[in-house]
Amino acid sequence: MSLDDAMQTFIIECRELLESMEAALLSAEEAPASEEAINAIFRAAHTIKGSAGLFGLDHIVSFVHVAESVLDKVRNNEIPLDPPLVALMLQVCDHIGLLVSYLEQFKEPDNDLLEGSAILQAGLSTYLSDTPQPSASTLPVEHDAPYESEGGTPVETDNWHLSLRFNQDVLRNGMDPLSFIRYLGTLGKIVSIVTLTDTLPPLDAMDPETCYLGFEISFSSTADKADIESVFDFVREGSQIHILPPRSKISEYIQLIQSMPADDMRLGELLIKCGTLTRQELEDGLASQRTVESPDQVKPIGEVLIEQNVVQPVVVAAALDKQKAVKDVKTAEASLIRVDANKLDQLINLVGELIIASSGASLIAQKEALPHLLESTSTISRLVETIRDSALSLRMVPIGGTFSKFKRVVRDVSAELGKDIQLEISGEETELDKTVVEKIGDPLTHLVRNSMDHGIEPAEVRLARGKPVVGTLKLDAYHDSGNIIIEVSDDGGGLNKDKIFAKAVERGLIKPDQIMSENEIYNLIFEPGFSTADAVSNLSGRGVGMDVVRRNIEALRGTVEIRSVLGEGATMRIRLPLTLAIIDGFLVEVGDSSYVVPLDMVIECIELPVTQAGHDAENDADFINLRGEVLPYLRLRKHFEINGEPPRRENVVVVQFGDRKMGIVVDHLMGELQTVIKPLGKVLNKIRGIGGFTILGSGRVALIVDVPSMMQEAEHAAHEHITQKT
Amino acid sequence: MVETVKQAVATGQSLVAGGRALEDQQQYLTFMLGSETFAINILSIKEIIEYGNLTIVPKMPSFIRGVINLRGAVVPVIDLAARFSRGEAAISRKSCIVIIEVDHEEVQQVIGVLVDAVNEVLEIASEQIEPVPSFGAKIRTDFIDGMGKVDQKFVIILNVNQVLSVDEMAELVQA
Numbered sequence: 001m002s003l004d005d006a007m008q009t010f011i012i013e014c015r016e017l018l019e020s021m022e023a024a025l026l027s028a029e030e031a032p033a034s035e036e037a038i039n040a041i042f043r044a045a046h047t048i049k050g051s052a053g054l055f056g057l058d059h060i061v062s063f064v065h066v067a068e069s070v071l072d073k074v075r076n077n078e079i080p081l082d083p084p085l086v087a088l089m090l091q092v093c094d095h096i097g098l099l100v101s102y103l104e105q106f107k108e109p110d111n112d113l114l115e116g117s118a119i120l121q122a123g124l125s126t127y128l129s130d131t132p133q134p135s136a137s138t139l140p141v142e143h144d145a146p147y148e149s150e151g152g153t154p155v156e157t158d159n160w161h162l163s164l165r166f167n168q169d170v171l172r173n174g175m176d177p178l179s180f181i182r183y184l185g186t187l188g189k190i191v192s193i194v195t196l197t198d199t200l201p202p203l204d205a206m207d208p209e210t211c212y213l214g215f216e217i218s219f220s221s222t223a224d225k226a227d228i229e230s231v232f233d234f235v236r237e238g239s240q241i242h243i244l245p246p247r248s249k250i251s252e253y254i255q256l257i258q259s260m261p262a263d264d265m266r267l268g269e270l271l272i273k274c275g276t277l278t279r280q281e282l283e284d285g286l287a288s289q290r291t292v293e294s295p296d297q298v299k300p301i302g303e304v305l306i307e308q309n310v311v312q313p314v315v316v317a318a319a320l321d322k323q324k325a326v327k328d329v330k331t332a333e334a335s336l337i338r339v340d341a342n343k344l345d346q347l348i349n350l351v352g353e354l355i356i357a358s359s360g361a362s363l364i365a366q367k368e369a370l371p372h373l374l375e376s377t378s379t380i381s382r383l384v385e386t387i388r389d390s391a392l393s394l395r396m397v398p399i400g401g402t403f404s405k406f407k408r409v410v411r412d413v414s415a416e417l418g419k420d421i422q423l424e425i426s427g428e429e430t431e432l433d434k435t436v437v438e439k440i441g442d443p444l445t446h447l448v449r450n451s452m453d454h455g456i457e458p459a460e461v462r463l464a465r466g467k468p469v470v471g472t473l474k475l476d477a478y479h480d481s482g483n484i485i486i487e488v489s490d491d492g493g494g495l496n497k498d499k500i501f502a503k504a505v506e507r508g509l510i511k512p513d514q515i516m517s518e519n520e521i522y523n524l525i526f527e528p529g530f531s532t533a534d535a536v537s538n539l540s541g542r543g544v545g546m547d548v549v550r551r552n553i554e555a556l557r558g559t560v561e562i563r564s565v566l567g568e569g570a571t572m573r574i575r576l577p578l579t580l581a582i583i584d585g586f587l588v589e590v591g592d593s594s595y596v597v598p599l600d601m602v603i604e605c606i607e608l609p610v611t612q613a614g615h616d617a618e619n620d621a622d623f624i625n626l627r628g629e630v631l632p633y634l635r636l637r638k639h640f641e642i643n644g645e646p647p648r649r650e651n652v653v654v655v656q657f658g659d660r661k662m663g664i665v666v667d668h669l670m671g672e673l674q675t676v677i678k679p680l681g682k683v684l685n686k687i688r689g690i691g692g693f694t695i696l697g698s699g700r701v702a703l704i705v706d707v708p709s710m711m712q713e714a715e716h717a718a719h720e721h722i723t724q725k726t
Numbered sequence: 727m728v729e730t731v732k733q734a735v736a737t738g739q740s741l742v743a744g745g746r747a748l749e750d751q752q753q754y755l756t757f758m759l760g761s762e763t764f765a766i767n768i769l770s771i772k773e774i775i776e777y778g779n780l781t782i783v784p785k786m787p788s789f790i791r792g793v794i795n796l797r798g799a800v801v802p803v804i805d806l807a808a809r810f811s812r813g814e815a816a817i818s819r820k821s822c823i824v825i826i827e828v829d830h831e832e833v834q835q836v837i838g839v840l841v842d843a844v845n846e847v848l849e850i851a852s853e854q855i856e857p858v859p860s861f862g863a864k865i866r867t868d869f870i871d872g873m874g875k876v877d878q879k880f881v882i883i884l885n886v887n888q889v890l891s892v893d894e895m896a897e898l899v900q901a
Contacts, residue, residue, distance in 0.1 A: 594781075640785060641784060681800065687899055693781075701793050701794065703781070
């Protein structure tokens with residue numbers, strides 16, 4: 001792990017900590033903060049400060065330190081965690097996030113940033129000033145009692161003694177021992193430090209990446225042992241770190257000296273040099289040690305310590321518990337692996353190739369009609385299918401993370417708007433592709449803001465309408481026939497059909513005499529340059545946004561629908577595919593070309609009734625009677641201008657998208673297959689009616705039919721046809 | 727024929743990769759469109775494959791012939807004759823698809839070009855390349871990099887990034 005990698009981990013960790021800090025703050029705002037929540041906030045700040053200290057990021061350390069001090073007071077019930085403080089702390093969160101992102105972009109903190117730090121620090125220090133915090137040095141030392149001992153005189157010094165022998169690989173692991181010592185300096189005062197260079201080999205044998213140094217430190221601090229120990233958490237592995245509390249017994253020092261590989265006297269000298277021991281103390285200690293030393297007295301160190309009343313039994317038990325807890329956390333961590341997204345993509349690409357290759361093999365097996373071969377290829381296909389599913393599930397993440405971000409958005413926006421709005425979240429566990437999750441954030445934010453701004457009415461209006469004063473915004477997610485549905489609903493005024501229509505006419509989007517269905521009118525709000533807000537607000541109402549929302553969602557092969565009841569509320573329903581890479585498809589043929597219809601849209605396949613086949617194609621009234629239902633259809637041959645005569649018997653693939661059904665007339669039905677979606681590429685990106693390519697087992701390229709856009713186009717064409725006639 | 731040229735393309739590339747290619751002595755692949763000879767700098771050429779297994783994409787301008795499967799990647803094939811507004815190329819036994827890499831927004835796009843026949847890989851010294859005539863070449867002047875003198879005749883050296891301009895073609899696809 002290089003330093004850059006470590007830094008990357010630090011950045012990711014910070015982000016996560018900030019997220020949990022924000023979540024805890026928001027929950028503290030809703031209900032009186034539980035002790036746990038406050039601790040969580042404090043811990044997050046503390047950990048960020050600690051890690052930043054390791055990297056020598058002084059500007060972050062000093063900033064977070066102030067926040068931490070305030071939080072510490074909150075933790076000690078000295079000041080309440082009231083809404084203004086929460087608001088301030090949220091700003092602090094944001095600012096830390098900003099500091100971290102500067103780090104990520106390798107930017108030096110500029111003046112604006114530092115100014116921001118200063119302003120927030122000033123805000124925070126008002127909380128500190130009213131109960132002046134005693135400076136570290138005047139705090140009473142509370143650690144004396146447990147360390148009192150009988151068998152030996154305590155040493156004279158009041159300082160901690162730290163004996164550090166770093167793991168030789170510490171530099172290679174991306175840590176700089178100096179940064180730990182520097183960080184140690186934030187906990188107290190380093191009284192003296194002696195650097196051990198004994199293990200340093202001759203220059204020609206020295207490996208520049210190996211750490212040969214050890215340190216003996218005399219340290220004055222009011223921090224407790226756990227805090228000092230935690231400084232070295234990152235390098236504990238493979239390093240020898242001994243921390244002796246102030247006024248430890250001589251024998252402990254002796255033990256320390258003996259536990260070190262270096263020769264006793266040499267170390268003793270060092271301790272003297274450090275100012276930890278006086279020469280007299282050392283000599284006495286060594287002498288007494290020699291007298292009692294005999295093999296049968298070797299006891300586990302814990303026991304020895306207890307016996308000598310250095311540590312109380314409780315402390316040992318607590319330490320053991322802590323060790324166990326650390327272990328538990330480690331196992332939980334081990335069950336999660338961070339993987340580079342590129343590696344995952346590569347795996348999924350390979351699985352895609354595997355699918356193509358295996359369907360190629362199946363094809364040959366079918367042609368050759370060898371029973372054994374057929375059997376083994378079908379086994380392979382089944383396995384490949386399982387591999388595909390598990391490979392894709394690697395990319396699946398629950399949407400909860402995205403949803404919980406909206407707590408903050410709703411909080412901030414409702415404050416800005418002066419409306420009281422609560423957020424209800426359900427379906428957080430619904431999983432979808434990571435790429436989709438990443439890209440759905442922006443459109444969702446737009447929709448949420450829009451609902452809050454335009455949907456939910458001001459309190460007076462709500463009261464007059466007999467609704468609860470507090471508006472409700474709901475976020476929900478669930479699976480529905482191979483798609484994922486995300487809903488943003490509010491209990492506001494709903495969409496005003498007439499107002500939208502009038503506005504669209506005014507904006508020249510439609511003609512005043514146009515006849516439109518309710519849905520079509522609602523969809524007008526997604527047209528570029530459409531906005532119904534009478535006053536342009538800070539949030540929405542600039543007419544940008546809703547069209548961007550639709551574009552973003554369509555880019556994910558999804559759609560957005562609106563359900564609205566005037567006076568009762570509106571629901572925006574986003575429908576998205578589960579994954580972007582691989583789909584189950586239904587293969588059809590028209591002429592020489594193969595087309596794939598996404599299987600989750602196919603409802604059934606029927607033969608085109610012969611009487612219908614002879615239907616005059618010039619007349620656009622193309623529909624069939626599907627068990628009493630009118631089913632409009634379009635001929636793929638005609639739609640795609642494919643040359644050649646249709647066969648005598650044609651087939652209809654009945655597809656459904658949202659609540660609309662349509663028939664697609666094709667020559668032959670070839671059956672189901674799994675396909676890997678190949679993007680259209682830059683040149684063919686803007687083509688309509690085709691969603692992508694896929695490669696068949698035979699090696700030929702087939703076209704994936706983009707059902708929604710085809711439906712839209714057919715409706716549009718029909719529309720124009722009618723307008724032309726009238 | 728195709729095999730030998732393919733080999734030439736391969737060696738040409740290794741020559742360049744070895745850094746031994748001379749600045750003023752660039753290599754070009756010459757090919758036929760109808761009765762005319764054109765040339766493309768070999769550096770942008772990935773490979774040459776025989777014509778076949780083309781999938782037609784509906785509702786495309788005539789110069790987009792279709793797409794092919796190039797070892798798992800879907801590559802659009804451009805009919806160069808149609809791109810030069812000379813009508814669609816007829817397919818013969820000698821028809822080839824030249825696979826070319828063009829830069830588009832710092833990403834390499836792979837595009838296939840349908841030609842009537844490939845000839846050979848030539849070295850054309852820079853002093854043998856004449857500037858583009860302002861008219862008379864019968865194709866858009868921005869498509870031409872220069873006129874190479876080969877055996878007392880001129881071959882049109884094409885500017886691949888212009889001829890296969892991704893933006894321009896994407897515009898035409900949309901229309």
